Amino acid sequence: MKVLIIASGGDAPGMNKVIYNLYRRLKGNLFACKKGFAGLIDGTILPAQNFNPSKYKNEAGVCIKSARCPRFIHDEGFKKGLKNAKKFDAVVILGGNGSAKGAQRLAENGVKTIFVPATIDNDIAGGEYSLGFHTAVKACCDAVYNVMPSMNAFDRTCVFQVMGRRCNKIALNVAKMVNADALIANEDEIDFQHLAKVINKNYKQENSSIIILRENILPIDKFISTLKTFTKGVEIKPFIVGHLQRGTRPSKVDINKANQICKNIFKALKSEQKFSFIYFKEGQCKIK
Ligand code: F6P
Numbered sequence: 001m002k003v004l005i006i007a008s009g010g011d012a013p014g015m016n017k018v019i020y021n022l023y024r025r026l027k028g029n030l031f032a033c034k035k036g037f038a039g040l041i042d043g044t045i046l047p048a049q050n051f052n053p054s055k056y057k058n059e060a061g062v063c064i065k066s067a068r069c070p071r072f073i074h075d076e077g078f079k080k081g082l083k084n085a086k087k088f089d090a091v092v093i094l095g096g097n098g099s100a101k102g103a104q105r106l107a108e109n110g111v112k113t114i115f116v117p118a119t120i121d122n123d124i125a126g127g128e129y130s131l132g133f134h135t136a137v138k139a140c141c142d143a144v145y146n147v148m149p150s151m152n153a154f155d156r157t158c159v160f161q162v163m164g165r166r167c168n169k170i171a172l173n174v175a176k177m178v179n180a181d182a183l184i185a186n187e188d189e190i191d192f193q194h195l196a197k198v199i200n201k202n203y204k205q206e207n208s209s210i211i212i213l214r215e216n217i218l219p220i221d222k223f224i225s226t227l228k229t230f231t232k233g234v235e236i237k238p239f240i241v242g243h244l245q246r247g248t249r250p251s252k253v254d255i256n257k258a259n260q261i262c263k264n265i266f267k268a269l270k271s272e273q274k275f276s277f278i279y280f281k282e283g284q285c286k287i288k
Pocket of ligand 1 (some may be wrong): 165246276
């Protein structure tokens with residue numbers, strides 16, 4: 001059985017573990033698309049072993065490389081990709097919301113497709129968990145835990161910018177975990193007067209403040225300079241957690257999740273089950 005694996009969109013910690021598990025089982029029968037759907041369209045398909053999956057199994061990132069590929073949304077690109085996908089007995093796709101749509105379209109066009117939710121944003125419609133989300137939230141919390149002792153020494157406020165271009169789940173979870181003084185997860189939530197009140201009160205009591213700001217709301221420098229016009233003499237520092245969220249080694253939770261997902265994939269492949277689309281929803285493996 002010849003299987004093709006593709007990673008699409010932002011890389012997510014845990015992707016490499018899935019690739020390695022599949023490689024260990026399928027050996028020379030596992031092929032990989034280099035650089036996501038772009039590789040599928042252009043036919044850049046190589047044996048998985050060329051990407052050295054054993055070396056990267058416990059690391060973040062994705063050894064087969066990823067890409068964001070608008071060409072795959074359009075009919076011309078999709079048809080080319082479909083032709084290449086049909087050369088395989090099954091295609092495994094790792095990615096987020098956009099990639100899920102691409103996977104579904106391949107399945108609707110006769111490709112046996114398995115979609116694995118893997119995105120730090122955890123933005124897949126109807127799903128409760130995606131690979132990489134736990135690691136990303138943990139990376140943000142660790143940043144807060146490691147930066148705040150220094151902020152405390154000067155009663156400073158720190159604004160932590162976390163990822164989530166169109167999704168606020170990382171921001172919500174981090175704010176809860178670190179017991180933040182304020183969370184800005186959506187644009188209409190910015191109330192500078194209220195924020196200043198909280199910060200000023202903490203400052204007066206010789207305490208620091210933690211603010212969690214989701215990216216793509218207001219540039220962090222602009223956010224801080226505006227906030228400063230409302231606060232009195234408090235030092236406010238920026239901290240952009242950035243790609244630490246995607247580059248941090250996968251947490252135990254994400255590694256276990258990757259192993260669990262692979263067990264389900266193997267079960268489906270081994271039994272030669274008749275399926276057109278396999279996906280994971282609310283932690284369960286769904287087969288169509
Ligand atoms: O993968 C999703 C994501 O991490 C978003 O949260 C973020 O906005 C975006 O990717 C960043 O992408 P890039 O690494 O291309 O700047």
